Amino acid sequence: MSTVELENVSRWYGNVVAVNDISMTLQPGVTGLLGPNGAGKTTVLHMMAGFLAPSKGSVTIDNAPTWRNPGIYRTLGLVAEREAVHGFLTAHEFVLACAKMQKLPDPAAATKRALELVEMTSAQDRRIDTFSKGMRQRTRVAAALVHEPQVLLLDEPFNGMDPRQRMHMMELLHKLGDEGHTILFSSHILEEVEQLSGLVQVIVAGRLAASGDYRRIRRLMTNRPHVFALQSSDDRRLAVALIGEKSVSGIEVEANGLTVRASDYGSFTRALPRIALGEGIRLRKVLPSDESLESVFSYLLEA
Amino acid sequence: MSTVAYITARGLLGRRRVLLLLPLPLLLVGLALICRAYDVDPDQWGQAVVVGLGLAVMLPVISLIIGTGVLGSEVDDGTIVHILTKPLARRDIILAKLLVAAGVSAVTSAIPLFVTGVLADSVRFGLALVVGAVAGAIAYSALFLLLSLVTRRPVLLGLAYILVWEGLLGRFVSGTRVLSIEQYVITIADRIAPTGMLDGKVSVPVAIVMTVIFAIGGTIYAVNRLGSFSVAGETS
Numbered sequence: 053m054s055t056v057e058l059e060n061v062s063r064w065y066g067n068v069v070a071v072n073d074i075s076m077t078l079q080p081g082v083t084g085l086l087g088p089n090g091a092g093k094t095t096v097l098h099m100m101a102g103f104l105a106p107s108k109g110s111v112t113i114d115n116a117p118t119w120r121n122p123g124i125y126r127t128l129g130l131v132a133e134r135e136a137v138h139g140f141l142t143a144h145e146f147v148l149a150c151a152k153m154q155k156l157p158d159p160a161a162a163t164k165r166a167l168e169l170v171e172m173t174s175a176q177d178r179r180i181d182t183f184s185k186g187m188r189q190r191t192r193v194a195a196a197l198v199h200e201p202q203v204l205l206l207d208e209p210f211n212g213m214d215p216r217q218r219m220h221m222m223e224l225l226h227k228l229g230d231e232g233h234t235i236l237f238s239s240h241i242l243e244e245v246e247q248l249s250g251l252v253q254v255i256v257a258g259r260l261a262a263s264g265d266y267r268r269i270r271r272l273m274t275n276r277p278h279v280f281a282l283q284s285s286d287d288r289r290l291a292v293a294l295i296g297e298k299s300v301s302g303i304e305v306e307a308n309g310l311t312v313r314a315s316d317y318g319s320f321t322r323a324l325p326r327i328a329l330g331e332g333i334r335l336r337k338v339l340p341s342d343e344s345l346e347s348v349f350s351y352l353l354e355a
Numbered sequence: 356m357s358t359v360a361y362i363t364a365r366g367l368l369g370r371r372r373v374l375l376l377l378p379l380p381l382l383l384v385g386l387a388l389i390c391r392a393y394d395v396d397p398d399q400w401g402q403a404v405v406v407g408l409g410l411a412v413m414l415p416v417i418s419l420i421i422g423t424g425v426l427g428s429e430v431d432d433g434t435i436v437h438i439l440t441k442p443l444a445r446r447d448i449i450l451a452k453l454l455v456a457a458g459v460s461a462v463t464s465a466i467p468l469f470v471t472g473v474l475a476d477s478v479r480f481g482l483a484l485v486v487g488a489v490a491g492a493i494a495y496s497a498l499f500l501l502l503s504l505v506t507r508r509p510v511l512l513g514l515a516y517i518l519v520w521e522g523l524l525g526r527f528v529s530g531t532r533v534l535s536i537e538q539y540v541i542t543i544a545d546r547i548a549p550t551g552m553l554d555g556k557v558s559v560p561v562a563i564v565m566t567v568i569f570a571i572g573g574t575i576y577a578v579n580r581l582g583s584f585s586v587a588g589e590t591s
Contacts, residue, residue, distance in 0.1 A: 098585075098586055101440070103436070103439070103584070103585060103586040104585050104586065105583065105585070119583075120582050120583060122439075122441070122442050122443060122444065122445065123442050124442075125440050125441050125442045126442045128440070129440070130436070130440050132433070132436050132586070134433040134436070136432045136433035136434045136436070137434060137437065138362060138365075138366060138434050138437070140365060140366060140369050140370060141362070141365065146437075149358050149361070149362055150437065150441070152358040153358050153359065153438065153441040153443055154441055154442065155442070195437065196440075
């Protein structure tokens with residue numbers, strides 16, 4: 053079990069502040085690092101991986117600083133965004149070389165295990181520069197995992213992967229997270245984070261805009277309207293009844309149900325079953341339709 | 356360390372880039388052979404071929420191609436990250452790279468220099484050139500390895516050092532010769548096999564001490580630079 057800790061970390065390049073006073077603690081499990089392009093995600097990841105010195109503050113893994121400390125790479129694996137690999141090596145040679153550089157007691161066995169984990173055994177004797185983007189990515193993940201690091205950092209790991217590879221990678225990260233590894237991956241695509249992780253660290257313009265379970269974050273912002281999609285046995289009659297409720301700020305009647313905007317999450321979800329029951333209307337579907345990260349994100353950007 | 360050296364050597368020799376190393380040695384040996392075949396007096400061609408082409412151009416250019424290739428190309432394409440994310444002392448990484456660079460440069464330039472030296476004068480002269488080439492290859496490699504860590508354009512800067520500093524200023528401004536690896540090589544080789552062809556402009560102690568300073572100083576500074584190697588994000 054390893055913990056990655058950022059304490060009041062800032063990083064600037066000349067006059068440009070890329071990361072501004074961020075503090076966060078990463079625990080075992082999968083965490084998503086989320087933010088629009090240029091928000092500072094890669095800068096944060098590079099500081100965690102020891103490839104950039106924080107201008108201020110401290111970045112530590114299990115209390116050891118990551119900057120100028122090659123020893124941390126025993127507990128850390130990094131899958132960088134740039135997909136550069138030594139293309140003249142085969143996948144097996146490459147992962148084996150990584151295992152040897154990690155000074156593992158049995159590099160051959162570790163290599164075999166890592167390649168099996170990412171399902172690359174069938175292509176392991178081909179040169180990497182003949183690989184597709186997804187295969188390269190998996191090879192790089194195998195190389196980063198060969199020493200079974202406690203902490204795995206991935207920068208935009210799903211870029212260029214097809215849906216099947218994406219799913220396989222998500223399963224893999226889930227599995228590692230459940231086994232107690234500390235996994236952080238960055239993404240600007242919300243669905244990825246949503247499917248993979250309930251825990252998010254949202255970075256907007258170099259600042260930590262939100263941190264924690266993204267559904268809870270969403271709920272905390274009660275001053276924003278929450279949108280629900282409803283289907284019932286009598287949509288119109290339900291609409292009439294709901295508009296009298298104080299927490300409802302708007303209703304649209306659509307072909308396949310109602311879209312209800314509620315100003316207060318708590319009181320609306322309490323009032324809805326009461327009203328439906330009172331009117332004798334059967335609810336068929338209640339879906340908080342904007343619980344996607346996309347909306348969390350745009351709220352945070354506006355705030 | 357051996358794995359780093361292995362990957363470095365594979366990257367250097369396993370690619371088409373290695374063919375770049377061939378023309379200059381072939382030209383050097385070819386010219387010497389032609390001169391010998393037509394029985395031209397070595398006093399007339401020896402200095403021009405051995406010093407003008409061999410020591411002033413071939414040795415530094417080969418060292419430049421290799422010295423910037425072992426690390427600079429990995430920095431350029433980002434593959435260096437795979438080596439840096441390992442619990443290896445930065446000193447070991449630099450030493451492995453330097454070993455490969457100096458070794459390959461020394462072999463590639465010492466062999467044609469030996470042949471040329473034998474054709475121009477004697478086996479002793481050939482061996483003197485080998486010793487000079489090895490010393491020069493180590494110093495040049497350390498310098499060019501360091502350049503690939505301090506600048507994004509190591510090849511350009513290295514060429515400027517070879518052509519402008521050593522080639523141009525070295526001819527006219529005597530003070531620059533103290534910092535010219537080419538002059539150390541000439542002095543060292545001339546000390547081992549004195550001939551009329553080599554004309555060292557620095558003293559032997561200066562040549563030896565400065566060669567060591569270039570090699571060790573460059574290595575230490577490179578280790579330090581690699582220790583604080585920063586990767587700037589492409590999207591950040």
